[in-house]
Amino acid sequence: MIPLRYTRNLFLRAFCIVYLSAFLSFYIQIPGLYGDNGVLPAKAVLENSKHKTLSAKVHYQPTLLWLAPYLGLDTNYALDVLALLGAFLAFTGLVSQKFCTIPLFAGLWSLYFSLFQIGQTFVTSSYDEFLLEAGFLAILVAPLLPGRKKGSKGASSDFVSFWLVKWFLFRFLLTVGLTKFISGCPKWWSLTALYYHFQTMPLPSPLSWYSHHLPDWYLRLIQIFANVSEIVLPFFFLVPIRSVRLTSFVFQIVLQICIVLTGNFDFSNMLIVTLLLSLLDDQFFYGRKKALSRWTIVGKIVNVVIFGGILYGVVNLYSLKFGGTHIESNIAFTKIQFDNVLSQGLTYTIHFGLLSLAGTVLYTLSHVLFDNQGSGSKTVGIISTVFYGIVAVLLFFANAVPLASLHPTSNSTVAPSVRTVYNRLHKLHAVNQYGLFPRMTGVDGRPEIILEGSDSIEGPWREYNFLYKPGNVNHSLPFVAPYAPKLDWQMYWAAYSTYEKQPWLLSLTHRLLVGKPEVLALLDKLHSPYTQKPPRYIRGILYRYKYTPWSQKSQSTWWVRERVSEYFPAFSRDSPALIEFLKARNLLPTLSKQTVNPIWKQALDSIRYVTNHLEATLLFWSVLTAGLALICTSGSGKK
Incomplete structure (x- = not known):
C-alpha cells in the first residue's frame, strides 16, 4: 500500500490557500456589497425572519451571523469577523501542518457557509457551491488530530476519503463536459465554440485577446482536447492502475494551466488543481528509483494501450484529417447517437463508480487486516475504514442523483429515498448540480x-x-x-x-x-x-x-x-x-x-483601514507570500 500521508498534507495545505483567497475576496467586498450602504445589505436578509428564538432563526437561515448580538456586534462587523476569522484559520493551516485537522476544516466550512447564506445574487456563479462541496469533503480527508509519528504512512481511511474527492472531481468534470453537448448548442456541436469563448467569457485576461486570434483549426483542436479531458479522462481517475492516473493528472494540469492563462475564473481552477492532487501518492513526490516490478511494467503497458486507444477514438469520432499546414476536424457522431449512448452510459457510469468504491474499501480493509501492526491499531483501522466506507456510500448515492438527472432515462431510475438524501445534503450545499456555460453566448459580440x-x-x-x-x-x-x-x-x-x-x-x-x-x-x-x-x-x-x-x-x-x-x-x-x-x-x-462594542469597532476599523489601502489581488498575494515565507523559515513545510 503506497502511503498517502505527504499527499494528504499537501492537499490540505493547498486547500487552505483556496479558502484564503475565498475569504479575503469576500472580506474586501463586504462594505460595498453587504454593508448597510452596500448593494444588497446582509441585514435585510436576516430581518426577513419573523422568528424569535435563536434555534428557529438558525433553522430559517443557518448562519453564524445570528450570534452577532451576543458578541456585541452588528451585522456589518459580524461579517468582517467571520471573513477575517476564516482567513486567519486558512492562513494558520497553510503555515503549520499540525493545525490541518477536522476541527479547522469544519470551522472553515461553517464560516464560508454562513457567509454564503447572505450572499444572495453574488454567490450564484456555482463556484461558491463548488467550494462548499469540496470543503465538505476536505473535512473527511483531514485527520482528527495532528500526526505524531514522523514515519507514519497515514490513516487507512485516507484511501476512502481520497476516493470521494476523486469521485467528486470526476462527476464535476464529466457534468461540465456533457452539458455542453446535452444543451444542443450548435457552437459546441460544430467545434466552433472557442471562436467566441475568449471574447465572451465573463472576465477575460490579457492573453484572451491573443487566444481569440489563434487559427480556427487550432481552436477546434483545443476544444477537442477540452472535451476529451472533461468527458473521457475523468473515468481513469478511479482505475487502480497508478500510471494511468498519473497520465490523466498531467493532461488535466495542462488544461487547467491553459484556462488560468486565458481567463479569470475566481478560485475555481486553483480548487480543481487541489482536488487533482488526490490522483497522486507519496511515491510521486519522493519515491526512489528502483527496479521495475512486474506489475509496474504491466501498468505502463496498459497505460500506453489505453491512451493509444483514446487517440485512435478521437481521430475517428472527430474525423481528424492531417493536412500540410493544418488539421481538419468535425464531429462524426450525431445527436441521436450521443443521446442513445448517454441514456445507457450514465447508468453504467454509476455502476462503475460503485464498483470502484467497493474495490477501494475492500482493498483498504485487506491491508488493515494483514498489515503487521498491533491489535489495537488494527482495530482502530478497521473501525475507521468501515465508518468512512459507510459515509462514502451515503455520499456516493447522493452524488449519483445530479449525475443521473442529466438524462430522463437514468433520472427515472433514482429511488425516492436516495433523492431525499440528496435533497437534505443539497440544503447544506454538500452535494450540488453543476453545468458551467452549457451554451455559447455572445456569438455576435x-x-x-x-x-x-x-x-x-x-x-x-x-x-x-x-x-x-x-x-x-x-x-x-x-x-x-x-x-x-x-x-x-x-x-x-x-x-x-x-x-x-x-x-x-x-x-x-x-x-x-x-x-x-x-x-x-x-x-x-x-x-x-x-x-x-x-x-x-x-x-x-x-x-x-x-x-x-x-x-x-x-x-x-x-x-x-x-x-x-x-x-x-x-x-x-x-x-x-x-x-x-x-x-x-x-x-x-x-x-x-x-x-x-467599542473594542470590536476600533480593532475591526483598524484592519479595514489597512486593507483598504491595498489592491485586492495584491492583498491576497502578499498574505500568501508571507505564509510561504513562514513555511520556509520555520521548516514546517517538511514532510
Whole structure:
C-alpha cells in the first residue's frame, strides 16, 4: 500500500490557500456589497425572519451571523469577523501542518457557509457551491488530530476519503463536459465554440485577446482536447492502475494551466488543481528509483494501450484529417447517437463508480487486516475504514442523483429515498448540480452594460469604469484570479437579462447617485468620473463589444463596440420610480440601530483601514507570500 500521508498534507495545505483567497475576496467586498450602504445589505436578509428564538432563526437561515448580538456586534462587523476569522484559520493551516485537522476544516466550512447564506445574487456563479462541496469533503480527508509519528504512512481511511474527492472531481468534470453537448448548442456541436469563448467569457485576461486570434483549426483542436479531458479522462481517475492516473493528472494540469492563462475564473481552477492532487501518492513526490516490478511494467503497458486507444477514438469520432499546414476536424457522431449512448452510459457510469468504491474499501480493509501492526491499531483501522466506507456510500448515492438527472432515462431510475438524501445534503450545499456555460453566448459580440452619469438630462454623459470587466476600449484587462470580483462578474450576467429582473443593479445605481464611498470602492476610481461629487442622473446603456482584429495589434485599442440600446432610463436619486422599486424590495440604505462594542469597532476599523489601502489581488498575494515565507523559515513545510 503506497502511503498517502505527504499527499494528504499537501492537499490540505493547498486547500487552505483556496479558502484564503475565498475569504479575503469576500472580506474586501463586504462594505460595498453587504454593508448597510452596500448593494444588497446582509441585514435585510436576516430581518426577513419573523422568528424569535435563536434555534428557529438558525433553522430559517443557518448562519453564524445570528450570534452577532451576543458578541456585541452588528451585522456589518459580524461579517468582517467571520471573513477575517476564516482567513486567519486558512492562513494558520497553510503555515503549520499540525493545525490541518477536522476541527479547522469544519470551522472553515461553517464560516464560508454562513457567509454564503447572505450572499444572495453574488454567490450564484456555482463556484461558491463548488467550494462548499469540496470543503465538505476536505473535512473527511483531514485527520482528527495532528500526526505524531514522523514515519507514519497515514490513516487507512485516507484511501476512502481520497476516493470521494476523486469521485467528486470526476462527476464535476464529466457534468461540465456533457452539458455542453446535452444543451444542443450548435457552437459546441460544430467545434466552433472557442471562436467566441475568449471574447465572451465573463472576465477575460490579457492573453484572451491573443487566444481569440489563434487559427480556427487550432481552436477546434483545443476544444477537442477540452472535451476529451472533461468527458473521457475523468473515468481513469478511479482505475487502480497508478500510471494511468498519473497520465490523466498531467493532461488535466495542462488544461487547467491553459484556462488560468486565458481567463479569470475566481478560485475555481486553483480548487480543481487541489482536488487533482488526490490522483497522486507519496511515491510521486519522493519515491526512489528502483527496479521495475512486474506489475509496474504491466501498468505502463496498459497505460500506453489505453491512451493509444483514446487517440485512435478521437481521430475517428472527430474525423481528424492531417493536412500540410493544418488539421481538419468535425464531429462524426450525431445527436441521436450521443443521446442513445448517454441514456445507457450514465447508468453504467454509476455502476462503475460503485464498483470502484467497493474495490477501494475492500482493498483498504485487506491491508488493515494483514498489515503487521498491533491489535489495537488494527482495530482502530478497521473501525475507521468501515465508518468512512459507510459515509462514502451515503455520499456516493447522493452524488449519483445530479449525475443521473442529466438524462430522463437514468433520472427515472433514482429511488425516492436516495433523492431525499440528496435533497437534505443539497440544503447544506454538500452535494450540488453543476453545468458551467452549457451554451455559447455572445456569438455576435459580448453585451456589456455601461453606466453613464450626467448633471443634466441632456448630457454630456460620462462613463463609470469597473476594475475588472470590459469598459474603456483602450484598457486591457488584468489577471485577477484567484480573487473573485463578484460585482464585475454579476454585471456580465445582467447584460443578458433586463434590469427589472436584476434589482441589485438599480440598487447599485442608487448608491452611486448618493455617492456611497463603500460602493465607489468597488469601481475603478482612477478612471471613473464623479468620485468627489455624484452626478444628478445615471442611466444604463447596452453595448456590444468585440475584440479588435489581429491587424491592429500594434495599436492600443483592445475592443471595438457599438451601442445597442438603452438598458435602463436615466434616474435621479429622488426619482419616484427608482425609490418605489427599491423600497418594494427592501433595498433602500438604512442606518444600523445595533450597538457595537467599542473594542470590536476600533480593532475591526483598524484592519479595514489597512486593507483598504491595498489592491485586492495584491492583498491576497502578499498574505500568501508571507505564509510561504513562514513555511520556509520555520521548516514546517517538511514532510
